[in-house]
Amino acid sequence: MKFFTILFIIFSLKISAQTEIRGSVIDDHKRPLASVNIILLNSKDNIITFVFSSKDGSFVINSQKTGDFKLKITALNFHPNILDISIINKNKPIDLGKITLVQLKETEIKEVVISRKIPIRVKKDTIEYSVKSFSNGTEQNVEDLLKKLPGIKIDKDGKIKYGDKEVDHVLVENDDLFERGYQTLTQNMPSQPLKSVQVLKHYSKNKLLKGVENSESIALNLTLKEDAKDQWFGSVLLASTSYKEDMRQAKFNLMNFSKKKKFYLLFNGNNLGLDEMNGVEYLINPSSDKDVENVGGNINTLSILNLHQKNYQFEDKRTNFNNDKLASLNYINNFKNNWKLKFVTIFNQTENRNFTESLYRYNYQGLNFTNTQSKTWQQQKQNIVAKIELVKDFKQEASLKFYNKFSWLQEDNDNSFIFNGTPNNQLGDNRLFSSENKAVYTKKIDSSQAFVAVVKFISQNRPYHFREKSNVFQSLLKNENAQNILENINSDMYFGGGKLSYLKKYAEDHNLEIQIGDEFRNNNLTSDISVFSDSGSEINFEKSAFKNNIHFRQNKLFAQGKYNRKIKKLSFGGNLLTQIISTNFNENKDNQFIVSPILNISFESKNFGSLSLSGGRSFSQTNINDLNINYIYSGNRSFQKSDVGFRLLPSYNFNIGYSIGSELSDQLIFNASYFRNEDYLSNNVIVNPDYSLFQKILVKNNHNISGNLQAKRYIKFISSRFSLIGSYFNSDYQNSVNKQPLITTKFSNAKAGFEMKSGWTKFLNYELGYNFTFNNIRSDINSNKYTDQKGFVNLYFRISQVFNLLSNYEIYRYGSTAQRSIQFLDLNLDYKWTKYKMNLFIKGNNLLNVRSIQRYSIDNISESLYTQRLISRNILFGINKNF
Numbered sequence: 001m002k003f004f005t006i007l008f009i010i011f012s013l014k015i016s017a018q019t020e021i022r023g024s025v026i027d028d029h030k031r032p033l034a035s036v037n038i039i040l041l042n043s044k045d046n047i048i049t050f051v052f053s054s055k056d057g058s059f060v061i062n063s064q065k066t067g068d069f070k071l072k073i074t075a076l077n078f079h080p081n082i083l084d085i086s087i088i089n090k091n092k093p094i095d096l097g098k099i100t101l102v103q104l105k106e107t108e109i110k111e112v113v114i115s116r117k118i119p120i121r122v123k124k125d126t127i128e129y130s131v132k133s134f135s136n137g138t139e140q141n142v143e144d145l146l147k148k149l150p151g152i153k154i155d156k157d158g159k160i161k162y163g164d165k166e167v168d169h170v171l172v173e174n175d176d177l178f179e180r181g182y183q184t185l186t187q188n189m190p191s192q193p194l195k196s197v198q199v200l201k202h203y204s205k206n207k208l209l210k211g212v213e214n215s216e217s218i219a220l221n222l223t224l225k226e227d228a229k230d231q232w233f234g235s236v237l238l239a240s241t242s243y244k245e246d247m248r249q250a251k252f253n254l255m256n257f258s259k260k261k262k263f264y265l266l267f268n269g270n271n272l273g274l275d276e277m278n279g280v281e282y283l284i285n286p287s288s289d290k291d292v293e294n295v296g297g298n299i300n301t302l303s304i305l306n307l308h309q310k311n312y313q314f315e316d317k318r319t320n321f322n323n324d325k326l327a328s329l330n331y332i333n334n335f336k337n338n339w340k341l342k343f344v345t346i347f348n349q350t351e352n353r354n355f356t357e358s359l360y361r362y363n364y365q366g367l368n369f370t371n372t373q374s375k376t377w378q379q380q381k382q383n384i385v386a387k388i389e390l391v392k393d394f395k396q397e398a399s400l401k402f403y404n405k406f407s408w409l410q411e412d413n414d415n416s417f418i419f420n421g422t423p424n425n426q427l428g429d430n431r432l433f434s435s436e437n438k439a440v441y442t443k444k445i446d447s448s449q450a451f452v453a454v455v456k457f458i459s460q461n462r463p464y465h466f467r468e469k470s471n472v473f474q475s476l477l478k479n480e481n482a483q484n485i486l487e488n489i490n491s492d493m494y495f496g497g498g499k500l501s502y503l504k505k506y507a508e509d510h511n512l513e514i515q516i517g518d519e520f521r522n523n524n525l526t527s528d529i530s531v532f533s534d535s536g537s538e539i540n541f542e543k544s545a546f547k548n549n550i551h552f553r554q555n556k557l558f559a560q561g562k563y564n565r566k567i568k569k570l571s572f573g574g575n576l577l578t579q580i581i582s583t584n585f586n587e588n589k590d591n592q593f594i595v596s597p598i599l600n601i602s603f604e605s606k607n608f609g610s611l612s613l614s615g616g617r618s619f620s621q622t623n624i625n626d627l628n629i630n631y632i633y634s635g636n637r638s639f640q641k642s643d644v645g646f647r648l649l650p651s652y653n654f655n656i657g658y659s660i661g662s663e664l665s666d667q668l669i670f671n672a673s674y675f676r677n678e679d680y681l682s683n684n685v686i687v688n689p690d691y692s693l694f695q696k697i698l699v700k701n702n703h704n705i706s707g708n709l710q711a712k713r714y715i716k717f718i719s720s721r722f723s724l725i726g727s728y729f730n731s732d733y734q735n736s737v738n739k740q741p742l743i744t745t746k747f748s749n750a751k752a753g754f755e756m757k758s759g760w761t762k763f764l765n766y767e768l769g770y771n772f773t774f775n776n777i778r779s780d781i782n783s784n785k786y787t788d789q790k791g792f793v794n795l796y797f798r799i800s801q802v803f804n805l806l807s808n809y810e811i812y813r814y815g816s817t818a819q820r821s822i823q824f825l826d827l828n829l830d831y832k833w834t835k836y837k838m839n840l841f842i843k844g845n846n847l848l849n850v851r852s853i854q855r856y857s858i859d860n861i862s863e864s865l866y867t868q869r870l871i872s873r874n875i876l877f878g879i880n881k882n883f
Contacts, residue, residue: 001406004117005807013431017771019058019062019063019064019066019087019089019091019092019093019094020060020061020062020093020094020097020607020710021040021061021062021063021071021085021093021094021096022058022059022060022061022093022094022095023058023059023095023097023099024056024057024058024059024097024099025038025053025057025058025059025073025075025098025099025100025101026057026098026099026100026101026566027078027100027101027102027103027229028100028101028102028103029247029523030734031242032053032055032056032057032058033053033057033075033078033101034053034054034055034056034057035053035057035122035123035124035450036050036052036053036057036074036075036101037050037052037072037073037074037075038050038051038053038059038061038071038072039054039070039071039072039073039835040061040063040069040070040071040072040085041069041070041071042065042067042069042070043067043068043069043070043224044674045070047071048063048065048716049061049062049063049665049716050126050652051665052840054168056190058606060606060607062666063087065087065232066087066088066089067086068083068084068085068086068147069084069085070082070083070084070733071083071096071220072084073099073101075101075157076160076393077103077104078101078102078103078104079101079102079103080101081099081100081101081208082365083096083099083553084687086851093645093779094654097787101486104401107279107482108824110624114859119132119133119477120150120664122664123558123645125200125201125202125438126198126199126200126201127151127198127199127201127663127664128196128197128198128199129149129193129196129197129198129199130195130196131145131191131196131197132195133566133814134148134149135148135191135621135815135841136765136796136798137804137830137832138796138806138830138839139191139192139212139616139805140191140237140839140880141186141187141188141189141190141191142170142185142186142187142190142191142194142222143158143183143186143187144191144628145191145194146160146197149197150663150721150757151163151199151402151663151664152199154443156315156316157183158181158183158186158187158278158279159276160182160186160220161257161275161495161664162218162220163663163669164669164671164708164710165216165220166768167182167218167219167220167543168180168217168218168219168289169182169183169203169219169220170185170201170219170220170221170222170223171219171220171222172185172188172189172221172224172257172262172264173222173223173224173257173259173262174221174223174228175262175332175334175342176205176235177262177264177330177332177342177344178279178283178330178344179283179344180280180283180289181279181280181281181282181283183276183278184278184279184280184283184326184328184346184370184729185264185275185279186280186324186582187276187279188251188266188268188276188313188326189222189253189264189266190234190235190253190545190882191883193224193225193228193233194222194223194224194225195224195225195226195442196222196223197220197222197223198220198221198222198223199218199219199220200219200220200221201218201461202215202216202217203215203217203218203219204217204869205217205291205293206292206293206399206440206442206451206452208396208397208398208399208442208502209442209444209450209452211293211447211505212444212447212448212449212450212504212505212512212772213450213503213505213511214328214505214511214513214562215291215504217291217475224257226514228257229257229258230256230257230258230259231256232254232255232256233254233255233256233882233883234252234253234254234255234265234882234883235251235252235880235881235882235883236251236252236253236879236880236881236883237249237250237251237252237878237879237880237881238250238843238878238879239272239843239877239878239879240877240878241874241875241876241877242875243431245874247271247272247876248270248271248272248873249265249269249270249271249274249876249878250267250268250269250270251267251268251269251270252265252266252267252268253265253266254266255452256388256850259334260306260333260334260335261310261331261332261333261334262330262331262332262379263330263331264328264329264330264331265328265329265330266326266327266328266329267327268324268325268326268327269324269325269326270322270324271322271323272319272322272845272874272876273316273317273318273319273320273321273322273845273871274320274322274324275316275317275320275322275324276326277322277324277348277350278699279328280326280346280348280383280385281336282407282631283344283346283385283387283407284301284383284385284407284432284434285301286299286300286301286434286436286458286572290517292452292454292501292503292513293401293440293452293454293830294445294454294456295454295455295456295497295498295517295519296456296458296495296497296519296521299458299493300617301432301434301460301491302460302461302462302491302492302624303462303463304462304464304489304491304525304624304625304632305430305466305489305632305634305635305812306495306634306778307376307379307385307413307415307426307428307466307635308352308354308379308413308415308855309354309356309375309377310352310354310355310377311868314853314855314868318824318846318853318870319354319868319869319870320352320871321352321353321354321355321822321871322350322351322352322353322453323350323351323735324348324349324350324351325347325348325349325350326346326347326348326349327346327347327348328345328346328347329345330342330344330345331343335788337638338392338393338394338395339390339391339392339393340389340390340391340392340393341387341388341389341390342387342388342391343386343387343388343389344385344386344387345385345386345387346383346384346385346386347382347383348381348382348383348384348385348468348599349380349381349382349383350379350380350381350712351378351379351381352377352378352379353377353378353379353833354375354376354377354378354869355375355376355869356373356374356377356866356867356868357372357373357374357375357866357867357869358372358373358375358864358865358866358867359371359372359864359865360372360373360862360863360864361862361863361864362687362689362740362862363861363862364727364781364860364861365737365738365740365863366686367687367738369689371420371689372419372420372421373417373418373419373420374414374417374418374467375415375416375417375419375518376416377407377413377415378409378413378414378416379411379412379413379414380412380413380414381409381410381411381412382409382410382638383404383407383408383409384407384408385406385407386405386406387403387405387406388402388404389402389403390402390403390752391524392501396444397443397444398441398442398443398444399440399441399442400439400440400441400442401438401439401440401441401442402437402438402439402440402767403436403438404436404437405434405435405436405437405652405669406434406435406436407431407432407433407434407436408431408432408433408434409431410431410433411429411430411432412429413426413428413429414426415427415635417470417636417882419470419471419637419882422467422471423808424468424469424470424471425468426466426467426468426469426470426635427466427467427468428464428466428467428635429460429464430462430463430464430465431461431463431504432460432461432462433460433461433462434458434459434460434461434825435457435459435460436457436458437454437455437456437458438454438455438457439456439459440452440453440454441453441454441463442479442598448502448504448505448506449502449503450502451500451501451503452500452501452503453498453499453500453501454498454499454501455496455497456495456496456497456498457495457496457500457804457813458493458494458495458496459492459493459494459495459831460492460493461490461491461492462488462490462491462492462493463488463489463490463491464487464488464489464491465487465488466485466486466487466488466489466635467481467484467485467486467487468484468485468633468635469484469485470483470485471483472485472633472637472690472691473485473531473539473692474690475689475690475691476687476688476690476691477531477539477541479539479541480636481533481534481537481539482531482532482533482539482541483532483533483534484531484532484533484534485529485530485531485633486529486530486531486532487527487528487529487632487633488527488528488531489525489526489527489632490524490525490526490527490528490621491523491524491525491526491540491624492523492524492878493521493522493523493524493624493693494521494522495519495520495521495522496516496519496520496521497517497518497519497520498517498518499515499516499517499684500515500516500517501513501514501515502514508566509564509565509566509571510564510565510566511562511563511564511565511772512561512562512563513560513561513562513563514559514560514562515559515560515561515562516554516558516559516560517557517558518556518557518558519555519556519558520553520554520555520556521553521554522552522553523550523551523552523553523623523624524550524551525548525549525550525552525624525627525628526549526550526551527546527547527548527628527630527632528543528546528547529543529546529547530543530634538667546628546631546632546633546639548628548629548630548632550585550586550624550627550628550629551584551585551586552585552586552624552627552646553583553584554581554582554583554584554585555581556579556580556581557579557580557583558577558578558579558580559577559578560575560576560577560578560667561574561575561576562574569603569604569605570601570602570603570854571600571601571602571603572599572600572601572602573599573601574598574599574600575596575597575616576595576596576597576598577595577596577597578593578594578595578822579593579594579619579650579757580592581593581594585645585648588645588646590646593650593817594618594619594648595617596617596618597614597616597617598614598615598616598617598618599614599615599616600612600614600615600643601611601613601614604691604747605794608660609658609659609668610657610658610659610660611654611656611657611658611663612655612656612657612658612682613654613656614654614655615653615654615655616652616653617650617651617652617653618650618651618653618685619648619649619650619846620648620649620651621646621647621648621649622644622645622646622647622681626642626644626681626696627642627646628640628641628642629641629642629643629645631693632681634677637690637691637692638691638692639691639692639693639694640694640696640796641693641694641695641696642695642696642699643684643695643696643697643698644648644696644697647679647698647791648677648839649677649678649679649680649681650673650677650678651675651676651677651678652678652839653673653674653675653676654673654674655671655672655673656671656672657669657671657672657674658670658671661712665714666712666713667710667711667870667879668710668711668712669710669711669849670707670708670709670710671707671708671709672705672706672708673704673706673707674703674704674705674846675703675704675705675706676701676703676704677701677702677703678700678701679698679699679700680698680699680702680733681696681697681698681699681733682697682698682699682733682735682736683695683696683697683735683736684694684697684736684737684738685733685735685737685738685861686738686739687737687738687861691830697736699733699735699740699742701734701736702733702734703727703731703732704729704731705726705728705730705731706727706729706730707726707727707728707729707845708726708727709724709725709726709727709783710724710725710726711723711724713793718758719758719759720756720757720758720759720766720876721756722754722755722756723754723755723756723757724753724754725751725753725754725755725771726752726753727749727750727751727867728748728749728750728751729747729749729750730747730748730749731746731747731748731750732745732746732747733745733747736859737741743779743780743781743860743861744779744780745777745778745779745859745860746777746778746779747775747777747778748774748776748777749773749774749775749776750773750774751772751774752771752772752774753769753770753771753772753790754769754770755767755768755769756768756769763793763798764795764796764797764798765796765798766793766794766795766796767792767793767794768791768792768793768794769790769791769792770790770791770792771789771790771791772787772789773789773790774787775787775788775815777858777859778859779860780860781851781860781861782858782860784816784863785815786814786815786816786856787815788812788813788814788815789811789812789813789814790810790811790812790813791810791811792808792809792810792811793807793808793809794806794807794808794809795807801832802831802832802833802834803829803830803831803832804829804830804832805827805828805829805830806828806829806830807825807826807827807828808824808825808826808827808828809823809824809825809826810823810824811823812826812853814853814854814855815856816858822850822853823848823850824846824848825843825844825845825846825847826843826845826846826852827844827847828842828843828844828848829842829843829857830842836881837881837882837883838879838880838881838882839879839880839881840878840879841876841877841878841879841880842875842876842877842878843874843875843876844873844874844876845871845873845874845875845876846870846871846873846874847873848873849872849873850870851869851870851872852868852869852870853867853868853870854866854867854868855868
């Protein structure tokens with residue numbers, strides 16, 4: 001926490017060492033003007049900084065320099081106003097009072113020509129980036145472009161963040177093609193046809209609720225160039241290494257976007273290690289939106305057994321030995337009679353292999369042993385997702401929406417392990433069949449209130465078949481002939497729910513929402529296991545401890561109220577959720593009434609920034625994966641069972657947040673949270689050198705403390721943004737080993753680092769950063785400290801109008817491993833053949849040819865060292881053709 005305090009003081013001092021210029025813009029009728037451009041220029045007419053006026057016409061602009069300046073105030077359809085300003089002493093504010101802009105006459109408006117290209121425009125809740133100002137022509141997809149936009153970040157799985165908030169939807173010309181699976185769009189669609197990227201704050205999926213609901217959702221809208229609208233266009237990408245590496249990629253995009261119709265066809269395949277299939281998982285899962293149009297947002301895809309390990313805490317692009325294929329067809333038609341049709345179809349086939357070596361050392365209460373394993377994981381998956389949606393609008397007063405989504409998954413695993421020198425083979429397959437249906441009716445009473453009714457039905461079925469040759473049951477049953485395991489698991493789930501919501505907007509920033517509803521779910525889980533000798537004869541043993549027949553039914557009747565209000569600079573609100581929960585777990589019935597309150601309050605001003613406080617009580621619950629009262633063999637020499645049964649798990653949380661500035665300029669963000677679980681799930685582990693038995697148990701009082709700090713500053717003389725980044729996490733938990741008394745363990749993790757990012761207009765642009773992660777674990781048994789480090793430097797050279805060179809360098813240093821440092825170098829040379837709308841490129845990946853990487857981990861009874869195989873050096877030649 002000292003680190004956060006020091007950063008906060010430094011940044012606060014930097015902010016204070018500047019001159020504040022304030023004023024208010026009005027028109028010639030004394031009315032305030034919003035979204036007016038306020039630009040501070042030096043004596044050479046170079047832009048120092050700029051802001052936009054707020055709703056009441058007021059503005060505050062800061063300068064760190066002294067001297068003579070010009071303040072240029074401009075707005076569309078108004079004569080510009082230029083003021084001369086002299087700054088002699090820093091920290092002495094300048095109040096310009098009311099500044100009047102005179103409206104242009106009609107004849108003058110017709111002749112207005114905008115000569116200055118502004119890269120970023122802000123208008124109310126919309127921030128618009130001009131693509132031309134940030135693109136250098138080397139971007140192969142939309143995601144590559146988004147990485148260059150200030151304020152936007154891309155997570156490892158392709159999810160997008162604006163500031164510290166996750167983007168929920170990515171639209172194309174205001175239509176949502178992929179919903180929460182938008183990575184399929186951003187990782188594949190070419191960026192060349194784009195004119196701008198808009199960030200839409202307070203986004204409402206339902207246009208009838210815009211301006212009525214209190215939405216915190218963020219969406220991106222991709223707008224097209226005029227010559228790309230209502231035209232067929234697309235791209236083809238072909239790339240390959242030499243025949244020796246036999247690595248390749250092929251991608252085909254074909255699309256047509258008009259106001260009425262939108263069509264997008266995609267084919268993508270690669271075995272280069274690129275993971276461009278992330279959006280499929282989000283499309284398969286049931287809708288988890290927490291908005292007014294959804295019910296059952298906590299329903300997930302059934303997953304009882306996972307027989308695959310993709311990688312161990314490292315970048316996918318280095319470890320993803322893959323062979324992936326994706327085909328997608330998306331279509332939207334906005335009919336003239338206020339009907340809208342949308343369908344999404346996806347076929348996805350993936351193959352992933354992963355190679356690890358591990359050393360596991362155990363030492364507790366006189367039991368000492370060391371295990372070594374060599375593991376080859378191989379998984380093949382096929383996914384089919386089909387969704388059709390119909391929307392009918394009734395004269396802008398009501399709408400009816402219905403959709404049906406079907407998902408099918410086939411997963412096959414073929415794993416080869418060597419355990420302490422003895423080969424083990426593991427084969428497993430499972431299937432998922434899922435259907436989701438939802439209907440939403442919206443009635444807008446007037447401009448300030450509306451009703452929304454929603455019903456949803458989900459059915460899922462997932463059978464597992466699992467075979468393994470190992471000595472696990474030889475040790476467990478004390479029978480040398482028990483060498484082959486066969487396990488069958490079946491899981492299904494049925495859900496039905498409905499909700500009615502009333503929304504009322506009394507005034508700007510003054511909202512009320514009332515919901516009542518009911519949710520019902522029925523889960524069934526069965527498992528059975530058999531053991532055979534090598535000759536095929538079944539081994540007889542008492543199976544009761546390894547068979548499950550679970551039936552779980554639950555009904556939730558709920559009512560919820562949400563209220564938010566802002567009075568001048570003070571905002572406050574709350575959320576009160578009441579539930580009557582009736583459960584039947586294997587004929588054990590239970591009824592409970594719970595109340596979950598949340599309160600929040602915040603204060604915001606231009607000079608002070610924004611300070612927010614919130615706290616609440618909530619309940620989670622055990623699910624079907626926590627209810628198997630007997631063991632399920634989960635592979636990798638591990639068995640799982642639960643001694644808990646159905647439980648509601650209460651918790652408390654308190655949060656504080658402070659921010660000043662904006663995503664597009666200097667900014668300081670600090671968040672801290674305290675989380676306390678009254679009851680939480682832990683494990684009693686029965687440890688044996690040949691296997692482990694995990695028994696879920698209920699433990700009292702778990703505490704977590706976390707904090708995040710970001711301090712961003714734009715450094716004008718090098719045209720770069722500098723960011724200080726820090727985070728802290730502290731947790732204590734308890735578990736048991738071999739049914740001994742609980743062991744208390746405290747874990748802490750502190751991260752400190754910096755990042756710098758230049759503009760995107762000059763010969764040389766760059767991104768660089770370095771961070772330290774300090775890990776500390778202390779328990780009643782042992783303790784350990786180690787530090788991990790990561791650094792990167794990305795250089796972008798614009799050699800000429802047609803040649804661009806990208807260099808990517810990474811360095812990793814992991815504590816408690818034999819590897820002192822691991823370094824990677826990637827190069828990408830791109831030639832833009834403008835005449836043929838074509839790019840030719842050469843990529844060198846892992847040019848230093850690092851073959852493996854080691855990671856170390858420790859818990860309160862053991863330590864482990866993992867060695868992960870990496871994709872070796874390869875040279876890729878490719879062509880990207882736009883048409």
